[in-house]
Amino acid sequence: MPLALIFAALLYLDQYQQGLLAAEVSALREQARIYAGAIAQTAVQVNNGQPAVSPDQAQPLLYSLTEPTPNAQALIYGTDGTLIANSRVHPGAGGAIVTQPLSAPPPPGFLSRVVGFIYDHLSGSVTGNEDESGLVGSGAGQDPNTLGWQPDARTVLQLTSTNPGQEAAPFVRRDSEGLLLVTVAEPVERSQQVIGTVLLTREASEVDQAVLSVRISILGLFALALALTVIVSFYLSRTIASPITRLADAADRLREGRARAQKLPETITGRNDEIGTLARTLESSAQALWARMDAIEKFAADVSHEIKNPLSSIRSAIETLTRVEDPARASRLLAIINQDVQRLDRLITDISDSSRLDSELSRSRYEIVDMARMLATLAEIHDATRKEGSPFIEVDAQAEGLYVRGSETRLVQVLRNLIGNAISFSPPDAKIYLRGRETGGMIELAVEDEGPGIPDGKLDSIFDRFYSERPQTEQFGSHSGLGLSISRQIVEAHQGRISAENRRDDEGKIVGARFVIRLPKAGD
Structure with missing residues (x-):
């Protein structure tokens, strides 16, 4: 977009050039009016009762008027198109007639021609018009006559054949050397009668130089913007596009399972920008995914091992049962099978819950969960269902401010599990x-x-998972070993975090176990 705007500015230079030419035409027309007024007042003779421009008076006057103006030429034509006076012709020494050549500036240089050529072709390719000479007025694009700068008499008559009071259109063109020429025509009026025409031409090199x-x-700004765009594009390609492509390749390898032993280059993960953050996030996500896959594999292996134990016991009991004739032994084997089935059912239930x-x-x-209320409720439920010899529960918690954000059902599950373990290991009436x-x-x-x-x-x-350290008085297989893992x-x-530690007395002796849960406090 910036390059396009600069290119559009280059194309719309025509408006700028038109403004300069309009100012040049206005100044030249005012000068021509002064010339015409001076001629009408001082260089007029009467022939047959009709006023006419006197060549003898007009020639020196016209020379004196145009002499201070460089690179300008003035001509006076009669109403029939006859040339009356030329500002570049004046009397010399001994009465000889001298023609002073125009001191025109040098033709446009190589750089000017190259820039003009580029601009004209760019402008022409967009606008469909390669002729810039018709920017102002009429008669543009015509070849100059033998006088070099001035149009011929026929063109002069065309320039002055406008309605009375209406300005003649200027004549703007370029000569064979590429110089921009501006010509205006102003009538010489005496007694409200046109007796001639002043044709004033000036080379407008200032317009070309400004444009x-x-x-x-x-063009320099365009080249600079283009160079900066290329440099920035190359930089962004090296610093953004290329790393993102490498990240995409890494993600593809991760999808295909080939990126476990590979790490992203330090040049990408060590960056302190969004690409580095994305790379580190992708790498940590990949590591977490592989860790989760390893955990799933380990869990599947542990489940397989834990399920095989009761199945092997059931199979052995069934094989033995087919060969036992003693009813008492058969009854014991059936009791073992029943225990193993219950153990297997409990194990599958806990595994399903964990998965x-x-x-x-x-x-x-x-x-928002009020943990103080939850602790009090669990203690009340235990007291209401407590059996003789079971431990007592005491609550030591602040009444307000123990608020966390979470799932109340699952937090109750954690506390019930910990309380159940404490009951299992506690001595009677502890x-x-x-x-x-x-x-x-x-x-x-x-x-x-107050257990061991x-x-x-x-x-x-x-x-x-499946770790079990139970009291000797507890029946084998009554726990799956997943309770604390699920907690x-x-x-x-x-x-949050959960940890276990031992309670000790002043002498350092273990007097019980303590399970500590730390959860973030809920915000207001």
Whole structure:
């Protein structure tokens, strides 16, 4: 668009040239009127009762009038087209007649001709007109006569054959050397009668020079803009188009599964602009995708392993059952099969819940959840359903301000899971503490028990899938080992963290376990 605007400005220089020519014609016409008035007052003779221009008086007067004007020539014609006076002819020494040549400026130089040629062809290709001589007036484009500058007598009569009071059209053309010439004709009137015509011609090199200067400026600006456009285009190609193409290739390799071991060049990821941000985002997305695929593969392998155990037990029990005749042993084998079926059903249920958890959380509509009210409600439910010998639950949480944004159902699932684990490991009539507080823009929740605690080397492993560290009094297979893993998955989906630690007394002895949940506080 900038180049197109500059090109349009180059084409519309005609208007600028027309304005300069109009000013030149106006000034020249005013000068011709002065000449005509002077001739009508001082160089008129009467022949047969009719006024006429006197050649003897008009010649020196015309010479004196035009002498201060360089590059100009004035002619006086009679009403019949006869040449009466020429400003370039005057008496010399001894009465001889001398013709003074015109001191015309040198013809246009090479640069002017080249620029004019380029402009004329560009303008002609767009406007369909390559003739610039008809910018002002009539008679344009005609060849000059033998006088060099002036039109012939027939043309003079045409220029002055207008209605009384109406200005004759100027005569604008170029000579064989390419010089721009402007001619105007003004009638010589005496007693409201036209007795002759003053024809004034002047070379308008100033117009060409002004137009040439503007043309060169516009062409130079066009060349500069073109060069800058090429440079900027090359720069953008190297800094934007090429990196984006490489990113597209990397994304294509990622789609085909061939980009796992490949990384984007440091020259792209190290950039501090939008391309670098896009590259780093694409690379981190690819790493997250591969990590998710690895997790899915590991999860599939763990599921396969965990399902094989009860299936192998069921198969062994069925094979043994076909060969056992003792009813008591057969009953025990059927009980084992029933336990394994229940274990398998629980395992499949938890696996299904874990596998669809991410998609459910992504579709869930998060709301403001009052965690203080949730802790109190869970304690009330436990007290209402508590069996004899089960632990007691105490709530130690601030009544206001424990608000988080999330899925209430899933957060309840996390706390119930932690409370269930605490009940499993707590001795009879022990206490479980539910604590809640606000710290540093985070809501911190804790579930504490008075059980045996967690082995120091297992504080992180207990959150792995299918990890199970159960009390000896608990029936085998009653848990799938996915509870804490699902809890961590839910908490991390809420932009939080969950961790485990041991409670110790003053002597450093383990007196229980503590699970801590940290969630971002909900904004106002």
